[in-house]
Amino acid sequence: MSVMNQGRRANKLVGNKNSILYMDLKDIVRNHALQFLPAKSLFRFTGVCRDWKLDITTPFFAHKQSNSFRGISGFFFQSGTAPPSFISLDPKAYGVPDPSLSFLPEPVEIRSSSNGLLCCQAHDGSKAYYICNPVTRKWKKLPKPNADHGSNPAIVLIFEPSLLNFVAEYKLICVFPSVDFDNGYEFEIYSSRDETWRVSGEIYFGHQHLVPRTGVHVNDIVYWVLDYQILVFDLTMERAQQLSGNFYGTGGVGALGLMDGKLCLTTPSPTGLTVKVLANAYTNTMGMHSNARAWETKHQISLSPPPFRASDYNPRMTSNILFAGGNVVLYRSGGNLHTYDLKTKETQCLGDELDQNARIVSHVNSLVEI
Structure with missing residues (x-):
């Protein structure tokens, strides 16, 4: 009996030598x-x-890394028609080899980003769209859309890495003023799987102005900021609706973003930030005396320096919250750019803000293959 037990223990030990412990x-x-x-x-x-x-x-490692690493690594900045530049949250860890995107065949403007990919548009000529990874310098030119998206398209790039897809599959969705219906907005969608653009049959009617660079994608739903509300487009049902959202905090204009898988609304105050998450998207369909609230406060944050100074900004005109997503909030204060990390609760100054009208796009330092 003891001999048998010793044999079992020996076999078990040999098997364990192949485990991570050895x-x-x-x-x-x-x-x-x-x-x-x-x-x-x-x-x-x-x-x-x-x-x-x-x-x-190897391509297999790039696939694993693009599924495993999702952290915000920095921001592309672009003023006017000048080439973009890149500001890293940690220059030792995050960076791109060619921040000006000179590897693309023509000068471009960065329109949107998603999990390592950038959507860019040519400055002149055909206004062609490009999808690229600034880390690998790989790119693809997209076919021409069916509709006129305008000079400042409200376009959103959607790329959700999947372990089952070794080739990146992504979508673009653009909301644009209808040429056939007054006060109407239409939607055009590009699919990398089909390599085609398609105008949806849905039309949203509203008198409010759409803010182009505010699009956020959360769980197959895209949100854009209107003057005083939020435009919602469900990609699965291809239906549009309006959602209430107060972007004007006591210290300026707020920003939409994605945090912990939910839509969040971050607004500034003279002393810090308020982060709310969408709790109920259907409050506009409920009874008049319903106590259901669309937004719930997630974080109330005190900052030094604060994202708003009464002497510097008009709270109805200044977007002093430039980005809020993941664990990072990017904001301006006193002519400088600062970030706040919701996990570490640390504030970091990224430097002087040279142009308040510069376009800012977040970046994830990913190896994703196009």
């Missing part, structure tokens, strides 16, 4: 940690050894 540290890091790192760090780690370099440069 792996070398470099193999543990390579197999279980590298995929969670940003692209710039990974390029630096290709010099550790030949095995790491071979792994990091």
